[in-house]
Amino acid sequence: MSGWDYMEIYWVKLQAIREETPEINTYYFECPPGFDWEAGAHVHLALEGFNAGEKPNRALVRHMSISTIVSEGMVGITTRVKADCSEFKARLRQLAIGEKVALFKLNHHLVLHRENKRLYFLSSGVGLASFRPLVLDYLADTSNIEQLTMLHVTTQSDALFTDLLGDATSEQINSRIVYGRNAYYPAVTDLAVDQDGIYYIVGSDEFLHETIALLTKEGISPNQIMIDKHATRQEAFLTKA
Ligand SMILES: Cc1cc2nc3c(=O)[nH]c(=O)nc-3n(C[C@H](O)[C@H](O)[C@H](O)COP(=O)(O)OP(=O)(O)OC[C@H]3O[C@@H](n4cnc5c(N)ncnc54)[C@H](O)[C@@H]3O)c2cc1C
Structure with missing residues (x-):
């Protein structure tokens, strides 16, 4: 066998x-x-x-x-x-x-939390692909989700899924594309004002570490942070922050 x-x-x-x-x-x-x-x-x-x-x-x-x-x-x-x-x-x-x-x-690993909270999707580059199905799911049924905000960092030549996730604010989704890390980190700091939100992060490991460190510094607790890692690996990201 x-x-x-x-x-x-x-x-x-x-x-x-x-x-x-x-x-x-x-x-x-x-x-x-x-x-x-x-x-x-x-x-x-x-x-x-x-x-x-x-x-x-x-x-x-x-x-x-x-x-x-x-x-x-x-x-x-x-x-x-x-x-x-x-x-x-x-x-x-x-x-x-x-x-x-x-x-x-x-x-x-990534599921939409329907707990009457605001959700924040933070992505870099091709990481946005992981969020596309979750966004479609949310658009089909927004129940028990207060608001979805997307912050995507990319380069001008890499604009992905612009039809779905354009740089626009609609009733259901706030979405913002920023170009470069210099614009991204201050934008994350602004979002983290919501101390009760749920923050999803998809991108390279370095992107995860840096975003988690910033969110944690801003008072967001690890159990409010969702990453696409197996439970055994989550700890390494969420406790090192
Ligand atoms: C849960 C999970 C979900 C994922 N989802 C996705 C997804 O949806 N889409 C996705 O793209 N990735 C995803 N990934 C990451 C994916 O598994 C790969 O690690 C990633 O795409 C990089 O692929 P690669 O190693 O083939 O390298 P490449 O993409 O080919 O290259 C990565 C970098 O390494 C360099 N490089 C790599 N190999 C060589 C070589 N032989 N010679 C010279 N330079 C080289 C390249 O120049 C490039 O800068 C996911 C990972 C996880 C854990």
């Missing part, structure tokens, strides 16, 4: 690719029967050959957030594919429509 037999692996075909920005693509894969996810979920995405041996070839496996919701009918993965990239990304970039990848270990 191989080490893989215990785990359900879904081999799914690439159906479409959308160029979000010159460096960021969304890859849409078919949605296999039985593969249901909730907004905020992530999955292991693996390329052919990853399980050829007894141990997984980690160079061919990455965690990826699912940037679509189930009703869209496809599993969307949004990622940066620069020219100077890893073997994984280089192979992903060359993937043709109809070719297959493996999806497995669906997991879920």
Whole structure:
């Protein structure tokens, strides 16, 4: 028996690719029967050959957030594919429509808290992809959420999901895009005036550490901060702050 037999692996075909920005693509894969996810979920995405041996070839496996919701009918993965990239990304970039990848270990750390509080989504770069399904969920049902505020830091060339998350204020969402960390940190300080809000952060580990440190300094407690990490890793981020 191989080490893989215990785990359900879904081999799914690439159906479409959308160029979000010159460096960021969304890859849409078919949605296999039985593969249901909730907004905020992530999955292991693996390329052919990853399980050829007894141990997984980690160079061919990455965690990826699912940037679509189930009703869209496809599993969307949004990622940066620069020219100077890893073997994984280089192979992903060359993937043709109809070719297959493996999806497995669906997991879920980010959930919408419906506790009549204001929610704050803080993201950097492609991290915004993790929030897209949660925003769609919120727009479909705003019950028991007082307000959603989004603060996204990016570069001019990287503006992602502007249709959904434009630099606009609507009745349901306050959204703000800032360009560069110099604008981002003062904006976080302004948001942290709400001592009762729930703060979600998605981005690089460094981005998480720095944002958590700032929120904590402003009086936000670790249990008001949500990050896309397994419980065993959350502590390292939320207690070091
Ligand atoms: C829960 C969770 C959810 C995640 N969701 C997403 C998601 O939705 N989208 C997403 O994009 N990522 C997501 N990630 C991160 C993802 O797993 C990868 O770590 C990330 O995309 C970087 O991929 P990469 O290592 O293939 O490097 P790349 O993106 O290729 O590169 C990262 C940097 O390293 C350099 N680099 C890497 N390899 C080489 C090389 N061989 N030679 C030269 N330079 C190199 C690149 O120039 C670049 O600056 C998630 C992670 C977690 C834990």
